[in-house]
Amino acid sequence: MVEVRLEKVTKKFKELVAVNGLTLTVKDGEFLVLLGPSGCGKTTTLRMISGLETPTSGRIFFGDSDVTYLPPKDRNISMVFQSYAVWPHMTVYENIAFPLKVKKYPKNEIEQRVKWAAELLQISELLKRYPSQLSGGQRQRVAVARAIVVEPDVLLMDEPLSNLDAKLRVMMRAELKKLQTKLKVTTIYVTHDQVEAMTMGDRIVVMNQGKLLQVGPPTNVYLKPNSLFVATFIGSPEMNIIDASITERKDGLYIEGSGFVLRLTDDFRDLLRDYIGKDIYLGIRPEHMTVRGVSTLEHVNKSAEIEGLVDFVEALGTDTIIHTKVGDNIIKIKIPGHVPLPIGENIKIEVDLDNVHIFDRKTEKAII
């Protein structure tokens, strides 16, 4: 168990910059999730930490030792691959015992540890089988057992759940998280699935185009995204992004967009001073709005109201998503429970001003 530190790590594949000046510290025993769309450099980052790739520039440290150019076998790491990479010519037992054999553990200890890992992952009955006789979920467990059996300093997981069916994925998500909490091993987990990131990570790192955009605990990243990309990448249904501008009137600041005017409370004035009269993006998460007369927002200090027209209603069972036409915009509102609103109905939308996001048009950075 060890702290992992990346300092200005850059990886280029010919002209393509896969990872660009990444600086990041993974705390000892932490479960860190690298989240981003495909091609954002998250897997390359993981592979550099594993030693399967070497950075073009920058340094990687495990604790105090510089491992930048160390081959993977000397790093005391384990990895769970997306394809599981359970060796087909070895039995489950041989697969799990392999890292121990390579590291020349005594025979009885190998047996004990394999047993321990197999029990932990509930695959004790499968030890004599070959991987071709296992289901995807079972192979996944073998891959995880093989990864934890040596008690690695760092456990790396590269989209380990993406090949499982939806039900199994949810189950394994919880199991992996529990396992990591129990073992307290520094874990770096790569995924493009924001739900996995939210539910599993102690901290999330959002990456795009080789760059780190935001690091923080899941709720922080969710509630305080620092850029338009992070705001829209995390959350389902995604945050409403509306073209708007900030205007000043006699009685205060307003956000104006097609078909609506939102009066802002005075405490926004300081934050938005430089943006008065300018175009911005307004971001509101679907759950931070409600329809007046249908339900009320909880724990809200300040709210504002806009008017809209029901365009379409998605009933998901636990929630209802109401697509509302406000001017030229379609705004999605998520309301708990079943809300049978007729299409075409005029509604009043209450907006939680504490959870309103405003982004710079050019830099797409969050202002609020």
Next chain:
Amino acid sequence: MNDETKYFLTRLGIYTFLFTFVLWVIVPIIISTLYAFSTRLDYYNMNKVIPTHFTTEWVKTILFTLGGWQGIKNSIVVALMTIGISFSLGIPAGYAIAKFIFPGKDSIKLSIIALRMFPIPVMAIPLVILYIHLHLIDTLFGVALAHTAMALPFVVLITSSIFAGVSKDFEEAALVFGLNRFQSFLKITLPLALPGLAAAAMFTFVMSWNEVFVASILTLKNRTLPAQILSIMAGSSGGAAPPYYKFAAAFIMTFPALIFVFFARKYLVTMWGITLK
């Protein structure tokens, strides 16, 4: 025509084709085997297509009087040496082509195939002169070297496609779990490629076993089976051999190869319950 008839006719067509194909392969083998053991009288009897009286004289004569047995032994030695040399050179080359990107990769691949377009008879005299200078003439090792030159392009191409079929994740997992590159090749990639390699070995064996031209020009006393049989049949011992000798020779040529393929066959299809391409 309804669907059922169509289905039936398609099936009939397929089976007719397969049946004809099998006959095409197996009938010559059966006939040459029958005639190889036919007595002289039965063979020349115009009223008999299938002989009824058999003798092992012809086969025995070829094997024990005319040097056939020594030829078989030589052939096996040459084939095994060919496999050994061409694999120790071809496997690393195939692996490199499969797993790495390097400058000139495509032209190397092309030139490997182009090598096979070169007609060997053109090289016959220079080859013999070279072999005389190198003291390789009339040695089994020399024949094996020549056969390696012929088999190597295929070994490189076949092994590269086999290695390309072994996912790199398997090897990377081995790297992560404590092996270096060479160990992970030996312990992971090689065993996984084994069924394919067995096929490549069979291919090489059969090529070497069948090869007659190079073997004939490069050897005089230490001949491989095809070269030895050619010299027997062409009548180096005075006059062309009678036809039943030729059938006996055909039988001797075919039989060991059949046995070999029969036993090696199962390694081609499955191993560890999986089918690898």
